[in-house]
Amino acid sequence: AQKITQTQPGMFVQEKEAVTLDCTYDTSDQSYGLFWYKQPSSGEMIFLIYQGSYDEQNATEGRYSLNFQKARKSANLVISASQLGDSAMYFCARRGGNKLVFGAGTILRVKS
């Protein structure tokens, strides 16, 4: 099964600090892609960052970076300088065939 595991149901972080959201995945494929999405209370899934399995460097997009450890099959999202607007649900996903397979998500709350 192409399972995505997010072991942290909820996380708190102080404003302006960094936070790491964990994600591990199952796969026997050599080539695959990993995604992180943010889902505010409004419900819309917002694409944050992508990591390809053959990318030589960890992906970065502004305050978002991905700590990709291929041998451990982990793709943790790092958010630097947290802002109050970062409070949301965060989902890790892997492309399996033509579809995305999502984890159960992590709720992040940023405290002022």
Added chain:
Amino acid sequence: DAGVTQSPTHLIKTRGQQVTLRCSPKSGHDTVSWYQQALGQGPQFIFQYYEEEERQRGNFPDRFSGHQFPNYSSELNVNALLLGDSALYLCASSLGTSGRNSEYFGPGTRLLVL
């Protein structure tokens, strides 16, 4: 540049009824996927349409059906609604599904079945 749009935003139905949800993809995108997200869970893949054909289907019964039109917009139909069909239904579009072509999601339709 318009993103993915979905209608309606909210819907209330009773058991046994039928419902149709609509999705317009992001400009330039040719592939539409539908996901069901139950409360407190991650989205689950229902099916994907490309070139007006269902290309891949998830583990959902035949009560769930869909269609893609020549302008790439799509509909999701659910027949004989069950209480368990209450969920947020998300439409996502992409230009193909390979590599780093990420899927862009719409705001979703919240369906409540009473």
